[in-house]
Amino acid sequence: MKKKVFGSSLVAVTALVLAACGGNDTNSGNGGDSEDGYSPTDVLKVQFVPSQNAENLDVIAAPLEELLSERLDIDVEVSVSxxxxxxxxxxxxxxxxxxxxxxxxxxxxxxxGYADVLLQSLRYGVNEEDGSQTDELVNSYKSQFVVMADSDIESLEDLEGKTIAFQGATSSAGYVWPAASLLDAGIDPQNDVKGVEFQGHDAALIALLNGEVDAAVTFQDARNTIKEEFPDVWEQTRVVALTEDIPNDTVSVRSDLSQEWRDKIADAFIEIGEDPEGRQIIFDIYSHEGYELSEDSNFDIVRDYAERIQQP
Structure with missing residues (x-):
């Protein structure tokens, strides 16, 4: 799936989100509030956006429902947005x-005030030389600019006027960090390049291989997600530049959730990541290898980057 990016920015998208959310204080109706916060009683609802093609992800998510339900002793509904x-x-x-x-x-x-961070995901690090996996679990990663191996693009400066595959404007690896890198190179990501928005980092890479775009920005190294379908992707493409470190994805909870349920959910996800079967399930969904407790201050750098890409 793809669509043109017409002057979209993190600020614009945020405004739309807030407008959509404003004034709605209705809870999900499957639990109750107390002095200690909201506690689900019938079903816990979990939602995610796939980092790869969404086809069949509903089926892949079903085992996560089962694992969470077993550990939390409540029905769990996992949905894809x-x-x-x-x-x-x-x-x-x-x-x-x-x-x-x-x-x-x-x-x-x-x-x-809609959500609090609970956990950060863990992934194996990536060898910057060849994109291979290291044996160290880390809570941060980088974004990369990928071009065809025979492209005349050798630096970020060469991307001016080119067509670039992005993700949505709130995607850290798919837009925000790359946009900041372009600005550092003197290129306005809104006006000096032709942005095309894709859903899924794999879709952006496939568009590059098909000649639809001149470059694709993805998490490092998303080429591993399509190597079975495109075994020569390493020979056909190369990385022009990497961004600075980005904090890993979060598992966040609604802000009124009770501490009791925050602890239960955190323990459940950490246990799933430590279990071989569970780790495979979360890897299939999101390429996660496990989870660790997190705190809001870990994301101050994210706020700094959001300010950097705001347009005057």
Whole structure:
């Protein structure tokens, strides 16, 4: 899925999200509020946006429902959303309890009082030389600019006037960090390049291979997600530049959730990541290898980056 990016920015998307969320104080109706906060009683609702093609992800998510339900002793409903602003909207309207949010979407939700960070995901590090996996679990990653191997693009400066595959404007690796890198290179990501928005980092890479765009920005190294379908992707493409470190995705909870349920959910996700079967399930969904406790201050750098890409 793709669409043209016409002057969209984090600020504009955030405004739309807030407008959609404003004034809605309805809870999801599956629990009750107390002095200690909201506690679900019938079903815990979890939502995420796929980082790869959404086809069949509903089926892949079903085992996560089962694992969470076993550990929490409550029915769990895992759903797939089309974009992160929709997840933020759902958390603001209290129709979901837990959201898998990337850093920028989390900051948007948190600053409006809709969500608190609970966990950060862990992934194996990436060898910058060849994109291979290291044996170290880390809570941050980078974004990359990928071009065809025979492209005349050798630097970020060469991207001026080119067509670039982005993700949505709240995607850290798919837009925000790359946009800041372009600005550092003297290129306005809104006006000096032709941005095309894709849903899924794999879709952006496939568009590059098909000649639809001149470059694609993805998390490092998203080429691993399509190597079975395109075994020569490493020979056909190369990385022009990497961004600075980005905090890993969050598991965030609605802001009124009780501490008791925050602890239960955190323990459940950490246990799932430590179990071989559970780790495979979360890897299939989101390329996560586990989880660790997090705190809001870890995302101050995200707020700094959001300010950097605001247009005057």
């Amino acid at each position: 089309t974009d992160y602003p929709s997840v933020v909207t759902a958390m603001g309207s209290k129709t979901i309890d837990v959201g898998f949010l990337p850093p920028n979407a989390y900051v948007t939700a948190n600053e409006e």
